[in-house]
Amino acid sequence: MDVSADLNELTRCPVGLVSSGVKSILDIGRTLEYLETLGVPVLTYGTSREFPAFFSRHSGFNAPWNVTDPATAANVLHAQWKLGMNNGALFAVPIPAEYEAAGMSIQKAVDQAVAESEANGISKRGKEATPWLLARVSELTQGASRISNVALLENAALVGGKIAVEYQKLAIPTVRDDPSQ
Template identity: 45%
Template sequence: MSSRHIDISPKVQDALSRRRPVVALESTIITHGMPCPENLEMADRVERIIEEEGVTPATIAVLDGVIKVGLSQAEKDQLAQSSNAMKLSRADLAFAVSQNRTGGTTVAATMIAAHLAGIKVFATGGIGGVHIGAATSFDISADLDELARTPVIVVSAGAKAILDIGKTLEVLETRGVPVIGYQTDTMPAFWSRQSPYPAPLRLDDVSAIASFFRTREDLQLGGGVLIANPVPETHEIAAADMKGIIEAAHRLAHENGVSGKAVTPFLLSTILELTAGRSLVTNIALVENNARLAARIAASLAA
């Protein structure tokens, strides 16, 4: 990719050149996912967790039309303070670059940039998926198609619980995306360790995940791998407790005519209010947990 469109930080470039492990991180959690200052505090803490595992973090965003792979502290501050940051996916990534815009990268856009930079592992909170009511709204996240086409390991706490997890799993199966429960037979549901759905596949250690990914590369199967990593038990909110809260948030979104890319941020902020901040504590815990697992997978893959 032309150097005028992508800027890999010296630290990340050095790690890649030495074939050292690197983990990509998204930036919509800074621009759209959490309130300030919790967003910056969490971004810094997640990077430190990855570094503690001997792995280089690479937070990805678009700043003034340049895809940045590995943000400096000043660049993270700039992103957090941007009042008109776009929420970027595959459809509008090139638009933001061509128009010198600034934006946070979603799962899909982060996967694209990570792959362009040569990064094979990406940690996030939860992926997008099939929204409730998609049979009439056709609201399905581009994350699912990106997982089918871009060869990156994505470590998440499953799909966000505000989504239709069952239909999300069906779409992933149709697209040929392996969904692996890490040390679990049950799909996690973001804030909760369990959903009503079984995990399609299961692996219990990072070396097995690395071996599986290498085998897919050898077989030239293409596409990514989704690792479903349950939130730590000490921080989970039981699915039964979340059910009514999520339903109430959906009703409010419908009543306020919220649609498109605004749906997920609206639902998450509403749930934050309805849980009196508890959902944010759990959200932070699961992102940190995913970052730690992603770092260990990256280290095993590099070995």
């Protein structure tokens, strides 16, 4: 079983991880279940609780909660900090709407690459599977997956930055009130 160390790290680092979801080449349902087992809150960012599938806004899996704005996300993180919790929270941000059509096409390539990896045995090679799948998806999409990847990164960074600004507004009064900080 190829389990990313990032998942376990979320149990001991009080961070807000802003992500485009679980890479669609992975088992999204199993990953969400594993995060729940670890006690890591998973929230979607937006009006839907449907967890994004990286290149697609739809995965068929729901997160327990959603937040619709940076202030609410910051409040979740700040509440965890005030309660002395040492775990992080995952905020899943769906692909921007203008990249959704390309995302659907890329998802088809992902599905094809996964099927090929199962047929040729790559899927059973643990950590070798992910790089092979990513390279194959890039090949099948003639590089379009890279363009969407950049858009996903930029969008997640934008949302993360907005959450950080709102969190700072909450944290500064707390630090000023506590001279030991």
